[in-house]
Each structure stands twice: as structure tokens, then as C-alpha cells.
Amino acid sequence: MDIATVIGMSLSLILLGTAMMLGVGIAPYLDPPSILITVGGSITSLFIAYKMETMKKSVAFFMIAFKPQTFDVPALIKRLVDYSTQARRDGILSLEQQVNQxxxxxxRKGLGMAIDGAEPDSIRDLLEIEMDRTLDRHKTNAGLFDTWGSYAGAYGMLGTLIGLVAMLLNMSDPASIGPAMAVALLTTFYGSFIGNILGAPIANILVVRANDEALVQLLVIEGVMSIQAGDNPRSLETKLLTFLPPNQRVSSFE
Structure with missing residues (x-):
């Protein structure tokens, strides 16, 4: 569980809820017509903008923001250095059993290709294509939430116009002005809420997660290419440690 995302989301809801409670309470902000226009409308537009398979996985994408895939980069570097040491000592074919596990x-895919004798350029090209496509796919998934925020804001404005029209058409009936004005204002509120708490922040953290994964894959590519080229394990470790912040660069040879 990502503590920063949980804290940020929780504090946002607590601060907004507290501000409402100190004012007129939560109940006046719960308006079904405004929810239907803003939340319902923006979600229906997402079904138009994205494939059904993407929409089905939207909840899973949302949860990645709170529980992302974790990468133990120092441990991965150590495994790559161990593979390099064994490959230089016993030949790259000796890695086959370990790679299968x-x-x-x-x-596993990169080393498998190296063991099978694929050309270095072919290995790098294939791995880089997979890395790029994975990154593009993750960024597209993240864009769903950014798009949702934009649509929610637009529907908030539509709701405001609907409320204003209803209010102007019933100026002779004072009792109808309040509900119409509530729709006009609360749709904008819901649109801003979705855009600034559920939309843009979730999209941004998903892009951060995607870039983290791409960085790990780039590290793997460099490691595989060095192992296939028979580079010195110490030189390989020095290269791979540059992917870590300076305070985390601990050499296993020291």
C-alpha cells in the first residue's frame, strides 16, 4: 500500500468534509440531480471515449494508485550480477535452469533469448519495443482518469446551465429557485471534486508508476546486454547502480 497516496486522498476528503460540517453540514451537498448530471454523465462519456475492455479494468487501474507493483531494484541488480558472474565462469548456457525459475x-524473456543465441540487436530491439508498448499502454490507462476529470468539469458546466435555465423559467415561483440554484452550483462542485481529487491526481500517480516500471525494464535491458556481451560483473554492477539514488548505491564487491 502506498502511504503517500492514501494519506493524500484521506486528507483531501477529511478537509472537505470538515469544511462542510463546519458550515451547513454534509446533507445539503448531496443532490441527486447534480450527481446524475456530473458523475453519471461523465462516466457515460468515458464509455464513448474508451473501449469496453478498458472500462472493465478501470477499478483495477484505480487500485494501482494505492497498491502499486513493487520492485526491489537492489535485489534485481544483485541477481543480474550473479547471473553475469556465472555466465563468465561457466558460459551463458549454464543460466538456463535459473532463468526458467x-x-x-x-x-526471463531477455535472458532466454540470450541463451538461445539471438543476436544482440534483436534482443535489444524486442525488449525495447515491449518496454515502450507497456509504457504506452499504462499511460493510456492513466489517461482515462485525466479524461474523466475533464469530462466531469464539462458536465459540471452543463449542469450549471441546466440549473440556471430552470431557475430563470420559474422566477415567478420562489420555491423552485432554491432547488434550481442548487443544481447549478453543485454540479460545478462535483465536477471540480472529480477533476481535482479523483481525476488528475490518480492519472498523475499512475504515470509515475508506469515510469518506475519502465526504468526497471531499462535496467534489465542493460543487464541482459552486458551478460550476453560477457562484461565484467563488477563493471556491470557499477553501470546498474547508476539507476539508484546515490544513497542507495551499495556494491556487493566492497
Whole structure:
């Protein structure tokens, strides 16, 4: 569980809820017509803008913001260095058994190609294509939430216009002005809520997660290419440690 995302989302809801409670309470902000226009309308537009398979997985994408895939980069670097040491000592074919049990599928694919004798350029090209496509796919999924925020804001404005029209048409009936004005204002509120708490922040953190995964895959590519080229394990470790912040660069050779 990502603590920063949980804290940020929780504090946003607590601060908004507290501000409402200190004013007129939560109940006046719960308006079914405004919810139907803003929340319902924006979601229906997402069904138009995205494929059904993407929409079905939207909840799973949302949960990635709170419980992302974790990467133990120092441990991954150590495994790559160990593979390099064994490959230089016993030949790259000696890695076949360990590679078949490798938990990182991207690394397993790269080393598998190296063991099978694929050309270095072919290995790099294939792995880079997979890395780029994975990154593009994740960014598209993240864009769903950014788009939702934009649509919610637009529907909020539509709701405001609907409320104003209803109010102007019933100026002779004072009792109808209040509900119409509520729709006009609360749709904008809901649109802003979705855009600034559920839309843009979730989209941004999903892009961050995608870039983290791409960085790990780039590290794997460099590791696989060095292992196939027979580079010195110490040189390989020095190269891979540059992917870590300076305070986390601990060499296993020291």
C-alpha cells in the first residue's frame, strides 16, 4: 500500500468534509440531480471515449494508485550480477535452469533469448519495443482518469446551465429557485471534486508508476546486454547502480 497516496486522498476528503460540517453540514451537498448530471454523465462519456475492455479494468487501474507493483531494484541488480558472474565462469548456457525459475518475466524473456543465441540487436530491439508498448499502454490507462476529470468539469458546466435555465423559467415561483440554484452550483462542485481529487491526481500517480516500471525494464535491458556481451560483473554492477539514488548505491564487491 502506498502511504503517500492514501494519506493524500484521506486528507483531501477529511478537509472537505470538515469544511462542510463546519458550515451547513454534509446533507445539503448531496443532490441527486447534480450527481446524475456530473458523475453519471461523465462516466457515460468515458464509455464513448474508451473501449469496453478498458472500462472493465478501470477499478483495477484505480487500485494501482494505492497498491502499486513493487520492485526491489537492489535485489534485481544483485541477481543480474550473479547471473553475469556465472555466465563468465561457466558460459551463458549454464543460466538456463535459473532463468526458467526467474520471477521477473521481462528478465526471463531477455535472458532466454540470450541463451538461445539471438543476436544482440534483436534482443535489444524486442525488449525495447515491449518496454515502450507497456509504457504506452499504462499511460493510456492513466489517461482515462485525466479524461474523466475533464469530462466531469464539462458536465459540471452543463449542469450549471441546466440549473440556471430552470431557475430563470420559474422566477415567478420562489420555491423552485432554491432547488434550481442548487443544481447549478453543485454540479460545478462535483465536477471540480472529480477533476481535482479523483481525476488528475490518480492519472498523475499512475504515470509515475508506469515510469518506475519502465526504468526497471531499462535496467534489465542493460543487464541482459552486458551478460550476453560477457562484461565484467563488477563493471556491470557499477553501470546498474547508476539507476539508484546515490544513497542507495551499495556494491556487493566492497
Amino acid at each position: 526467474e520471477e521477473n518475466s521481462f528478465l
